[in-house]
Amino acid sequence: MFQKWKDRRAHWDEMVHVKGANILESSNMQKEKKFMQHGKVSVYSHSVKVAVLSLFLAELFRVKVNRDAMMRGALLHDYFLYDWHEKDASHRWHGFSHAQTALKNARKDFELGEIEQDVIQKHMFPLNLKPPKYKESVLVCVADKISALDETIRKR
Numbered sequence: 001m002f003q004k005w006k007d008r009r010a011h012w013d014e015m016v017h018v019k020g021a022n023i024l025e026s027s028n029m030q031k032e033k034k035f036m037q038h039g040k041v042s043v044y045s046h047s048v049k050v051a052v053l054s055l056f057l058a059e060l061f062r063v064k065v066n067r068d069a070m071m072r073g074a075l076l077h078d079y080f081l082y083d084w085h086e087k088d089a090s091h092r093w094h095g096f097s098h099a100q101t102a103l104k105n106a107r108k109d110f111e112l113g114e115i116e117q118d119v120i121q122k123h124m125f126p127l128n129l130k131p132p133k134y135k136e137s138v139l140v141c142v143a144d145k146i147s148a149l150d151e152t153i154r155k156r
Contacts, residue, residue: 005056012055016048016071023075024048028109035082041151043078050074053143054136063135066115070136073119076106077140099124 023029032043051074058065079102103120106112112120119140122132132138
């Protein structure tokens, strides 16, 4: 059974890198390799991890989703394009504001559907008060929390 999930993980990872290539190869996404998210994990790596984990959760719980939209939204959920650890007044409320900043930046650089926009905008629920509208948004929200917890604990 473990081997099956390991094989599936490789499949999801490949899917994210192939279908998300235009996002991952973009100049602004490349900048995210320099910004740390949690511990020693970059925003770029965190975003890829959330996309892969979202696909895993959808399959594990047998939730029928728009995989491409969910994966693209997951890749862009933290597309805020700055290092939130730097002392700067504009980063003070990062946890509450970065989803809107990520959505604004993603809209500028990519064409986004309704699901992708909801994923980006609502991934910080309940910190942001509007709940996710789509199953894809819920799965990315959960995957983001799991990833953040894992990355923070591994730091210690």
